[in-house]
Amino acid sequence: MSATPGDEARFRILYADNFPLLLAYALRRVEQPDDAADVVAETFLVAWRRSRELPPEPEVRLWLYGVARRVLANFHRGGVRRERLGERLRERLTAVFAADPGVEVPERLAVRAALARLSEPDREVLMLTAWEGLEPREVATVLGVSAAAVRTRLSRARSRLREMTGDDARPAGHVLDVLTTPAPKEAR
Template identity: 50%
Template sequence: MGEDEFTAVYAATYRPLLGYALRRCDSPEDAADVVAETFAIAWRRAAEMPAGDQARLWLYGVAHRVLANQRRGARRNTIKAAALRAELSAGTPPRPAPGGDGPAVADVFRALPDRDRELLALVAWEGLSHAEIATVLGCSRNAVGIRLHRARGRFARALRAAGVDDPSAAARPRAAAHPARSSRSELT
């Protein structure tokens, strides 16, 4: 089937196929996806498409299979989402006690610029190294180090401004843990 023939079949069958999909889908967007996928398959398999009115029926068959695939995918997604929710609720750490700093820290974190939040989250939540973050963000490892240093500084200042002690300060090593730094401070 040539391009002109395909264009003619498309023009003759687009509206009926869209109606078919609209009557079977939950949203117009889903119906549009079904029709688009149907014609994408038809284009790839144009040599198999029959001529005349049989093309319309063949396209209904393709749309029927696309809808079935879409429904199976939606069911799989629903099952996976339910399993993930159950897993997350089972493994969710307890919320901080009222009056604790947890909500305040979360509020300060949410108020940070997106770029800072993403960097801090990649380190703290995803456990990525500077090199791995550089790959994710498409920048150099050195740039990650500089940006992360600045993001941590902005976060610490925002915590202090909110009246929240920096929760990582107690865990951060002091100069004594760094011999090169402590020897320099003894010399001055």
């Protein structure tokens, strides 16, 4: 359903007449001006999508305020969810990084330097497998190749990385072990 020239003209007038009022309404209800702009944009998006259902002129402003009110409610609910998610993420990151990260700096630098010297395909297959925790079949989907090709690439990339970083055995949990651990077992 496309808009007619009459619908577009009516919407332009509706927008021009109500934008400043709705922006002021939103600015008084959010902390950041960018958030207010997003609320008003979403409000007018709803109005555009429902342009054929808009009430007549005396009530259209009230209708827009009602839409803006619901958009704001969604915005605030989303903010609460984002805040809760952020708190959970901060808790997890605190637990992960509670140890002194300075101890592993030399090893991390050596691994990063070796990764930088690898070819892009080798680096990508290693990072998708070790850092993202993807199984070879999942890496295959990401890269658009077969799982067998991923397994071959992964084996060769690990060998190249071991050659660049040294083939000495490291204690469990060492940074290099992350990159040389076996690929996760695939569900069959």
